[in-house]
Amino acid sequence: MNMRQKISVLLLLLGLILAFLPISGNYSFHGKPDRLLSEVLDENTYFSPDQVARFVVTEDSTVQLIDLRPPAEFNSFSLPGSINIPYSELLSKDLESLLNRDVRNIFYSNGDLDANCALVIATGLGFKNNYVLMGGLNEWYRVVMNSAFTGERITARENALFETRTRAGKLFTEMNNMPDSLKVKYRESKEIERKKLDGGCE
């Protein structure tokens, strides 16, 4: 093969690589739509407010709560232990460090729209273990914060649910009533704990 032919082959290989690379450096969904459809139709990708209340009360380290609301709303109040990734900035963040961890990512917003869109985005980009808080904070408030028992008798299960809701509600109120400086320290300490569990440095 002479020099001209070698250069031609090299240019062709380069062209082949460039033709199939994405045009921008931005994230793109992986895999086939059929597979993503079956993953996002999985009913096991939802957690109820009661389930999330239990995670909050037990400070479950296998769960990462992700608040998708704007920073001002997050700083006003949030579920204890949450991190904030504003939905509109989701695809401009370093998602590898935020989502690519061996925990369950539970997305939430005020309603269902942003959290479910975020779930599809995270799953489509290849991240695993993605869930949403069913009904968002509106449902959290309705079920957990406004929990009240009415009736003459309570079953053991109802009692357990009511207790978890009460404890979660107290934690929510206490954490969000902290002065901003203490809230920041609380969140930083949670982040350090998280990094320790990941095997990272402080």
Next chain:
Amino acid sequence: MQNWKEYSLVIAIVLVIIAMVLVKTLTSGHFRNDAEKWAGPSFNRSNLITAGQLKAFTGEALVVDVTAKGDFLKQYSGAISIPASSLLDKTNQRKLRAHNGSIILVSDDPALSARMWMLLSQMGYTHLFILSDSSDIEVLNYKFQEEGVKDVH
């Protein structure tokens, strides 16, 4: 003629590459590049449309009921039923691609509508909307107060 023969292998490879690029670009059954661009309308809620806005809609709108049982077919004239689980079937994809106008997804579950919207949008669908009860379904109906919770609605 001699040069053509020398480079016949190279020309053949170029033609194969061009064919592969055209197939990838022009076929519709895959995700588009740049997820942020295709998710864009959801960031500013321009992918939502209310029933009132739908009535006033002047363009060609196809209402697609993504519920399992077609619960909304009677409510919207010309609506079609495509259960979410069948959304990517070839026949249904052909129906959606053939429509020259807006596609409005409707469901009794906003979570389902949102997921289907994002999936289809990432496949390159434009003028794709979610039918919503209100123009902003991400409004919090409660207010956090030190003493507890206040319902603002």
